[in-house]
Amino acid sequence: EVQLVESGGGLVTPGGSLRLSCAASGFNFADTWMSWVRQTPGKGFEWVARIKSKAYGGTTEYPAPVRGRFTISRDDSKNTLSLQMNSLKTEDTAVYYCTIGIGREQSLDHWGQGTLVAVSS
């Protein structure tokens, strides 16, 4: 059974940092492209990062709103996906989901349970 379990969410002040983790199991993590997607009541779902498998160079991609502030990474030896979030803004407040895939190359077919990040002073 595929499982994606996020952790690391919490309350942080604007300008602060937070690191999210996603423990993956039940599938071949090393061969899988992974992503983070966030959800807010106001803007709905927003993709925030994607990382390809090592076979595809482990390339990372980000949308403009988080580029330069967020860093996605993976540890295939531990089946773990991470999202380092720096220079956090109030508009980064959201539930963050770890997902399997997103995009043409690998469809988004599983979501984690989500972890809440609140950025507030």
Place this chain on the structure above:
Amino acid sequence: DIVMTQTPLSLSVTPGQPASISCKSSENLLYSDGKTYLSWHLQKPGQSPQLLVYEVSNRFSGVPDRFRGSGSGTDFTLKISRVEAEDVGVYYCMQSLHLPPTFGQGTKVEIK
């Protein structure tokens, strides 16, 4: 970015009756490989989303056959042939043709 627009935003359905949700994209979602990158996801109350349909009409593993996706180009539909109580939640379409992937605003389905 590709804009995804869903209608209606909410739907109240009698159990056993059909339901239909429309999703329109601002660009044609057909790729040169012949596939159309439109998927449907359901977020049940208090849960994370789950994939229902990918590439317009392919039901994901374990999804009941009362769910049917159709459409092409920029116009897509998700139909539930006979709504059951467990189908309540918010349905989202998503395009994955180009980065960034984008989502519709959601259609809330309730039971009468």
